[in-house]
Amino acid sequence: MDSSMEEMIKLLGLGMDDALIVWIWAMGGIGKTTLASAIYAHISCQFKGCSLIENVREVSKNGGLKTLNEQLISEILMGKDLKVGNIGSALSTVRNRVCRKKVHIVLDEVDESTELEKLIGELDWFGFGSRIIITTRNPHTLIRHGITHIYEVEQLGEDEAIELFKSKAFRKHPQMGGYGELVHCSVKYAKEVPLALNVLGSLLCGRNKDEL
Template structure:
């Protein structure tokens, strides 16, 4: 499969968390892997060349690849990864030029490769002609509680609403203290 993509949720909807889970579960099945987080911010701050270099460096370990320009980076990715089965996650993509620079077409990567793209914009996925679009929905209250309890330190035991309220008060108090401490350290 060439691409699987997640979209449909706004900020905080769990797209990155889901992509991270898939990455951690399946990365051992690939020759090389790379998880590029927060492309929206990093591409505007550091440029696409740095993100292209990250993909090359992560997949071709231990080589640290330097990319001189976006076009050079496109050729380097295609030439060096076209015979490798890779898993690449492109997180929080918001412009077509990002997709074109980081995962231009099917022939950039070897057979069996998987590119996962998280985005808030379904149009980008359609224009880029992806193979599979997976729409991710938000969890309802019960599903959220089940997931929370599964990863909580006390195990799968369901907690009652009053216990959750107590926990949230403790977290809020800790966060407030942390924010106060951080503020005093900065000023």
């Protein structure tokens, strides 16, 4: 996580004045959301308005784009449950009330069906130094939007995967002591995917060999 954050922060170019969108791409469970959320917590204090919207794909599917518009505007303007009449008025609000703000926005789990232009409008609507991070698992989304700045989250190496699994399965007692074969089989089974390692390690935590 530390090395990924360092690379992402360099890519974000926080000292530059131009507004910028950076995409984080990886398959599901690799850690896109975790990375984007960690960066948001780390740098959001440098901006005048911030918004983090998780699982954009599902929220848009269930509540419609208008729900996303209202959350984005409410969080950036620090208003309580601001309402918009329609997509057009939402975009007018973004353009007219956010244009001078240096903002930080994270849109998590965007897919090719997400109409970004109806959610955030144009990049030049935002103030100098604004940074937008968008995560996706779908490479077709990247192609559709013609991105120029992308960070690909790599899978864990075997040693990192083992350490993550041990931290969940053995908690404060990370010594494998007789469980070495089980650990290696579990890591292989999870294909070194962080989410799978977290779930499997937590499931096995506190169990003895007979139960396994």
